[in-house]
Amino acid sequence: MKKYNSIGELFTDYREFNNLSQSDFAAELNVDLRTIQRWEKDLTLIKSEKEEDIVLSTLMPYQLIHNLNAAVPIPTFYDFNTRKYSLSSQSNTLPKLEWYLDQIDLESNNLRTIDFDFDIKHLEHFIDSQKKDNTYVNHDLIKEAIRLLPELNFVFTGKSGYYAGHCIVLPLKEEAYLKLKNREITNKHLRASDLINYKLSDRPIFYRYDITGDCNDSIFYVMAKFFRFFRTIENKNYLMVSYTERDDNYDLNLQIGLHIVWEDKALQEELHLDYPPRFLEGNFEAFLSKIE
Incomplete structure (x- = not known):
């Protein structure tokens, strides 16, 4: 910084x-x-x-x-x-792992489920600004994610009342997950029809589409709500999947239970990124079991 x-x-x-x-x-x-x-x-x-x-x-x-x-x-x-x-x-750096364990019950009245019509201008602007492809945000996909999984599709507004962060997680069908994992499709190919009510799956698959906060305080609240969902989920056989082009959360991802499936150094060079895009997957149960 x-x-x-x-x-x-x-x-x-x-x-x-x-x-x-x-x-x-x-x-x-x-x-x-x-x-x-x-x-x-x-x-x-x-x-x-x-x-x-x-x-x-x-x-x-x-x-x-x-x-x-x-x-x-x-x-x-x-x-x-x-x-x-x-x-x-x-x-300046991301919070340490111990903080998430200690502060998982931290709540705020400034966390709310995404109101698509009101919030899309913030979400779309922010997500598109991070990606090289201006077709990255699919409106129907986000709407369906909000409908199926309102608990993990929310925004955070700071003390001033302005947008300060968000969490977008997609409950994926097995077929869509495998296509992403096998690099047959990318984020921009995902559609609303690729989502499912996770409660109907033997192995729920959650895709971390985008999570961000404008400062560590914002990230605290966003991630606390995120982890609370997985602490209380009944089906512990779930899979969390993620694609990221950032490296500041690399060690943290490994510590919370994700592992690298593949990384794309060719795309890193093509898009002039600082770090190779990575596809990760895993489960938070070992991490969350440390909470007293």
């Missing part, structure tokens, strides 16, 4: 990360070029009502924008790749 001391510094790096000119950025935010120039030179503050537009357009966390958009900015760390912010360098 990089430490930011001003909104101008943040916006300049945002443009560089997304390969945008000042004119491009102005068009994205629906403001004139001179406004962008003044913001980047820290000559003027952003009006509070404009902060929400910036959050929705750029996907940068509200708290990050709010901290830096002040007469006396609050220095804040931020990583454009993971879209996580932090107030200190000590809390």
